[in-house]
Amino acid sequence: MQDTFIKAYPKLLQPSVGVAGLWLAHGDEPLLSQWLMDALRPHWRAQNYAIKRIELVSVKSWQEVLSELGSQSLFDDASALIVTGNHKPDKAVTAELERFAIEAQAGTHSHSLLWLTPKQDKRSQSSKWFAPFSQYGNVIDCNLYNEQQRQQLLQIQAQQFGLRLSQEAWQLLMSHTEHHLLSAYQTLWRLSYLFAPQLFTDDTKPTSNDTQPTSTVALDIADLQAALVSDAHFSVFDLSDAMLAGNSAQVAKIMFQLKSTDEPTTLVLWAISKDMRQIIQLMDGQDPQALGIWRSKQGLYQQACRRQSKEQTSEWPALLYRCDQAIKGLIRQPAWELLLQAALELAGKRLFAMR
Secondary structure (H helix, E strand, O other), X not given: OEEEHHHHHHXXXXXXXXXXXXXXXXXXXXXXXXXXXXXXXXHHHHOOOEEEEEEOOOOOHHHHHHHHHHOOOOOOOOEEEEEEOOOOOOHHHHHHHHHHHHHHHHOOOOOEEEEEXXXXXXXXXXXXXXXXXXXXXXXXXXXXXXXXXXXXXXXHHHHHOOEEEOHHHHHHHHHHOOXXXXXXXXXXXXXXXXXXXXXXXXXXXXXXXXXXXXXOEEEOHHHHHHHOOOOOOOOHHHHHHHHHHOOHHHHHHHHHHHHHOOOOHHHHHHHHHHHHHHHHHHHOOOOOOOOOOOHHHHHHHHHHHHHOOHHHHOOHHHHHHHHHHHHOOOOOOXXXXXXXXXXXXXXXXXXXXXO
């Protein structure tokens, strides 16, 4: 059986999953392979599996794997063998692996073998060594192919941590971590210690599906803003206050600080575009409370609106689009140069006439 991680992982989080036989996990996202092992481990524990690891340092290492499988008998406790490395088995080893998988399907034994490899291309997946895993075992594609899959997996992890983020908080989290899976996961981990420690005892912090909270803590963007830690002296939230207040000197100072500390350009663009969008909506007559603007910042937004005209704000979408293009490397103009221009524009200081 072949499946993608996004489809297989939720199934493995359910109780009473059969884990005997061959498993192959291939992909270039190491965190997904780790999550797969974390999902299988409670099932191994429930069946009193003895867990052992073998690293394939050469093709000959498969003999050690076969020796370990051969030492297992029907009367021994079940074993789980985790194999790492990218050395492919030869014809003789492949035949033994096929026999092992068929016997597991027939219930002759309940032992499990999990092989973790880098991503396998279509040519490799059509090779003879791949057949025992795809025909008689389980092949999991541990790769992510779009941002929707990334957020879907992180939402599962957030639930494991006892957290429930608002949509705006999710957008900030993804921008802050530059859509990097490990960084986002580590941020969720820190948030669980800050906001949901009461959901777990000290020895049951979530590492797999055997420790799930019975409830969740809801977090909005304000909670996330307060929790995010930046190495910069200034944050994008300081930038927002300076832009709205029209303090162009402070805006420039903060932007240079953010650039020098390698603040993600996507996060800076998110902060600028968010304020620009809300100013445009306010100038169209929308209610600030309905837009989710904090009461303490409504005066700053109204002040910013008085500095702008409809003609000026109509040019903002094109400027934001150019910022996005520069960040993605689609145009030659430096991204930080355009971001500074946009931030000063919002503050009421126009550097260049926009066409």
